[in-house]
Amino acid sequence: MEIKLTINGDSKKFEVDPSTRLIDLLRSAGYQGVKKGCDEGHCGSCTVLLDGQPILSCIKFAAQADGAEITTIEGMGTVNDPHPLQQSFVDKGAVQCGFCIPGMILSSxxxxxxxxxxxEDEIKRGLDGNYCRCTGYVKQIEAVQSAAQKMRGGI
Ligand code: FES
Ligand code: FES
Structure with a gap:
């Protein structure tokens, strides 16, 4: 079947099998920032935004996303022009191995x-589906607070 997705602002068409998962479609299309962790809906590494809402792409069929706007980490910023969240995660030391970070940033x-x-409680709730095996979460909460302040024009 053919589906249409808008990925990071680009309109695309894909020929997919009904059983193709969104994570596999995105990764095979080059969006390798969509990380495959547990692969069964527990860890949050595969989080993308679907029409602005965080979803787990490993438990979503690609066909279920037909017509949707998808945002992956590749749509957030670049090395030379990072999104404030990306910059704050680096500045606050909230990134170690980085495997969880695309999902964390998109949820944030x-x-x-x-x-x-x-x-702080709202940040904890916002990130409660994104597991990190490295950092202990404190620095990531600080990073979200810092990015929020920048995005409000506070610094
Ligand atoms: S890879 Fe999807 S939730 Fe873990
Ligand atoms: S930074 Fe390694 S899993 Fe989060």
Whole structure:
């Protein structure tokens, strides 16, 4: 079957099998920032935004996303022009191996759109589906707070 997706602002068509998962479609199309961790809906590494909402692409069929706008980490920023969230994660030392970070940043982006000045508890709730095996989470909460302040024009 043919499906249409808008990925990071680019309109694309794909021929997919009904059983093709969104994670596999995206990774095979070159969006390798969509990380495959547990591969069964537990860790959050595969998080992408579907029409602005974080979803787990390993438990979503590509066909279910037909017509949607998808945002992956490749759509957030570049090395030379990072999104404030990406810069804050680096500045606060919130990145170690980095495997969880694309999903964390996308979940954080979604959170900040509805909570531009989030409390610590709101950040914890916003990131509670994104597991990190390295950092202990404190620095990531600080990174989201710092990015939120920058995005509000506070610094
Ligand atoms: S890879 Fe999808 S939730 Fe772990
Ligand atoms: S930085 Fe390694 S899993 Fe989060």
């Amino acid at each position: 982006k979604s959170l900040l759109e509805t909570h531009p000045d989030p409390t």
